[in-house]
Amino acid sequence: MKYLIATLFLFSLSYAQAEESCTSRAAEKKLAGAAKASFMKKCEKDARAACEVDDISKRTNGAAKEAHIKKCVRESVGE
Template sequence: MTRTLLIALVLSCSASLAYAQSCNIQASDKKLAGAAKTSFLTKCEKDATAACDKQAADKKLAGAAKTSFTKKCVTDAVGG
């Protein structure tokens, strides 16, 4: 179990490098506010979740390792 979590942590570090900028930074750069910012962040988070799920599947992660990997990957992508 410890080995699986260690592998998940190592993989999550490499996955976070796939995103050049977090969603929050992109929203700030675009000077979005209010409903436009909320809409952008919602779409960006959905896109990040889909990409992270695909990365987890490509790495054949399952169970706690997949959950941990996906959570960290999405958090890094969103910037939260």
């Protein structure tokens, strides 16, 4: 039971973080110029890695997989 509660808690935390886009986090941190570019590049790289591990990406192949990953990254970055 404790394991289930801990898992649900961690899932809710990761979901809350996933909803916040890279653009909004950069604005929240008041980043500009090179710092913002570097932050956005890293955030997009992390988002792509997370999207590739996504359950839907594991079940699809080819163009459908790439389309899903692009959409997922676009939503995560906030463009």
